[in-house]
Amino acid sequence: MSSKTDSPPSYEDTLKDPKLNNYPFQTQHGAPLPPPPPYSPSPGMCPGPGFPPAAMPIPTLSAGLSASSPGEMDDFFSTQWESTSIRHAFIRKVYLILTVQLAFTFAVVGVFTFVNPVKMFVTQYPAIYWASFAVFFLVYCILICCKEPRRRFPLNLVLLGIFTVALSYMAGTVSSYYETKAVIIAMGITGVVCIAVTVFCFQTKVDFTSCGGFLCIAAVLLMIIGIVTSIVLSFQYVPWLHMLYAAIGAIVYTLFLVYNTQLLIGNRELAISPEEYIYGALSLYIDIVQIFLFILQVSGAATE
Structure with a gap:
């Protein structure tokens, strides 16, 4: 047993005399042990055994957004939804304009086909046809060159x-x-081709918007073939060459219809701005009318 003098000083004595702090630390009977010092591993250090691992960031499906920012996630998905709704509204507007154009065009074609006085008048005065061609080309160039559609909408x-x-x-x-039979056949084939192309463009994963250079080359070749065909047919050589040229033209403008339709959809490499709805309707309208005219030449040559 230790003597009373060997016992450690009391807490009150320690507070009165700081020298007594140097007394060797001994635990008293019934006194609680001091708590261990807190442990907080610094960044980059591996915690020792017995300690839980440091928290690591968990990857999320937020396309680059952190899991601690749900507001940014909501903004991201709302932006995607708004862009999709804007594109759908743009597509509806373009096809509405295109429907009005095609309805008017085929109504005029029906008048020129089924009304004999109008048909005879046109064949007697071909200068009116060339005048309409000049107006068509001039207005087309103006529409292509016009920019800022919101300011120049009217x-x-x-x-x-x-x-x-x-x-x-x-x-x-x-x-x-x-003949009337050839015109009706051309209208039917054109309608089938347009519906098939539209369904194909909305379903396929093939990107035709990256083939713009190929289509430009095809258009130049079609123009050259047309010039050669007109020269050859003026001398009444190779009568089937006209039908071949018309078939090639129908194929080329069908590819142009695929290209312009995918530009309109907007989920490919290239896309038309939602503000360019007049240009979108114009491009589709020209493609469809040209397909009809080329198919009309083929069906007309076949029915003769």
């Missing part, structure tokens, strides 16, 4: 109406030179 809409009337008159005058 002007673009008026020009689009003039362009539709000019191209409809052209299609009507061309149809007046063919």
Whole structure:
């Protein structure tokens, strides 16, 4: 047993005399042990055994957004939804304009096909056809060069109406030179081709918007073949060459219809701005009318 003098000083004595702090630490009977010092591993250090691992960031499906920012996630998905809704509204607007154009065009074609006095008048005065061709080309160039569609909306809409009337008159005058049976066949085939192309563009994963250079080369070759065909047919050589040229033209403009439709959809490498709805309707309208005219030449040559 230790003597009373060997016992450690009391707590009150220690507070009165700081020298007694140097007394060797001994635990008293019934006194609680001092708590261990807190442990907080520094960044980059591996915790020792017995300690829980440091928290690590968990990857999320937020396309680069951290899991601790749900507001940013909501903004991201709302932005995606708004862009999709804007694109759908743009597509509906373009097809509404296109439907009005095609309805007017085929109504004019029907008048020039089924009304004999109008048909005879057009065939007697071909200068009117060339005048409509000049108006069509001039207005088309103006519409292509016009920018800032919001500021020039009324002007673009008026020009689009003039362009539709000019191209409809052209299609009507061309149809007046063919039999009624050939015109009806061409209309039916054109409708089937347009529906098939539209369904194909909305379903396929093939990107035709990256083939713009190939389509430009095809258009130049089609123009050269057309010039050669007109020269050859003027001497009445190779009569089937005209039908071959028309078939090639129908194929080329079908590819242009695929290209412009995918530009309109907007989920490919290239896309049309939602503000360019007049240009979108114009490009599809020209493709469809040209397909009809080329198919009309093929069906007309086949029925003769």
